[in-house]
Amino acid sequence: MRYLFFSLFAIIILASCAYNKLTGTNQLSLISDSEIFKTSDSMYRDYLNKSKVISNRENMDVQMVQRVGKKIVQAVNQYYADRNMQSQLNEYRWEYHLVQNAEVNAWCMPGGKIVVYTGILSMTKTEAELAVIMGHEVSHALLNHGKQRMSQSMLLNLGSLALSSAVSDKSARARSNFEIAYGIGTQVGLALPFSRKHETEADQFGLIWTAMAGYNPNEAIPLWQRMSIASGNDVPEFFRTHPTGVNRIKAIKAYMPQAMKFYKQ
Numbered sequence: 712m713r714y715l716f717f718s719l720f721a722i723i724i725l726a727s728c729a730y731n732k733l734t735g736t737n738q739l740s741l742i743s744d745s746e747i748f749k750t751s752d753s754m755y756r757d758y759l760n761k762s763k764v765i766s767n768r769e770n771m772d773v774q775m776v777q778r779v780g781k782k783i784v785q786a787v788n789q790y791y792a793d794r795n796m797q798s799q800l801n802e803y804r805w806e807y808h809l810v811q812n813a814e815v816n817a818w819c820m821p822g823g824k825i826v827v828y829t830g831i832l833s834m835t836k837t838e839a840e841l842a843v844i845m846g847h848e849v850s851h852a853l854l855n856h857g858k859q860r861m862s863q864s865m866l867l868n869l870g871s872l873a874l875s876s877a878v879s880d881k882s883a884r885a886r887s888n889f890e891i892a893y894g895i896g897t898q899v900g901l902a903l904p905f906s907r908k909h910e911t912e913a914d915q916f917g918l919i920w921t922a923m924a925g926y927n928p929n930e931a932i933p934l935w936q937r938m939s940i941a942s943g944n945d946v947p948e949f950f951r952t953h954p955t956g957v958n959r960i961k962a963i964k965a966y967m968p969q970a971m972k973f974y975k976q
C-alpha cells in the first residue's frame with residue numbers, strides 16, 4: 712500500500728513538470744497556467760473589492776506605481792522577445808494597483824496581477840527603489856514560484872486525502888491551495904515563505920528588469936540595507952514571505968556587474 716502510494720506520487724510528479732524557459736529548468740506543476748491564471752484573476756478581483764484601492768489618477772504615488780509597473784513590463788517583454796520566448800507571456804494580463812495599507816508589502820500574483828501597499832513607499836526613497844521591489848515581485852510570478860508552492864501544497868493535500876476526493880471540486884481546491892501559497896484571502900501571515908533559492912532568483916532577474924527599465928540597479932543596495940534594518944525591528948509582512956539572509960546584499964553586489972550590462976541610462 713505504501714509502495715503504491717509513493718508510486719502514485721512519483722507518477723503525479725513525473726507527469727506534472729513544466730519547462731520554464733527563463734530558468735531553463737523543469738518545475739513541479741500540478742496545475743495549468745490557464746487554470747492558475749483564472750483563479751489568480753478572481754482572487755485578485757476579490758482582494759481589490761475588499762481593499763482600499765487608491766484610484767485617484769492625479770495621485771502622484773498612483774502615477775509612480777503605474778509608471779514603474781509599465782516600464783518593468785516593457786523590459787520583460789523586450790527580454791522575452793530578444794530570446795524568442797514571447798509566447799510564454801501570451802496569457803499575462805498585467806495590472807498595477809496601489810492599496811492603502813500601512814504594512815510594508817507588495818506582491819504579484821500569477822498572470823501579472825500586482826499590488827503595492829502604501830506602507831512599502833515609506834521604505835522606498837526613490838522611484839528606482841520601487842522598481843527594485845516591483846521587479847523582484849514580477850520575477851516571482853514569471854519564474855512560477857507561486858505555482859510551485861501551490862503544487863507543493865496540493866501534494867500535501869493529496870497526501871492527507873484519498874485521491875478521489877482530492878481531484879473532485881477542482882476550483883474550490885485551486886482556491887484553497889492558492890490561499891495557502893499566497894496568504895491572500897486568509898488571515899495575514901499564513902502565506903508560505905519563498906525559499907532562499909527563489910529569493911535569489913527573484914533578486915537577480917528583478918535587477919535585470921530594473922536596469923532594462925532605465926533605473927540604476929545599484930539602488931537595490933541601500934534599499935535592502937534599509938529593509939533589513941527594519942526587519943529586525945518590527946518584521947514587516949514583506950519578510951514573512953520574502954525571507955532575507957545575511958548574504959542577500961553580498962549576493963546582490965556580486966551579481967551587479969551582470970545586471971549593469973542591461974542598464975540603459
Ligand SMILES: [Zn+2]
Nearest residue numbers: 905910913953
Ligand atoms: Zn521574494
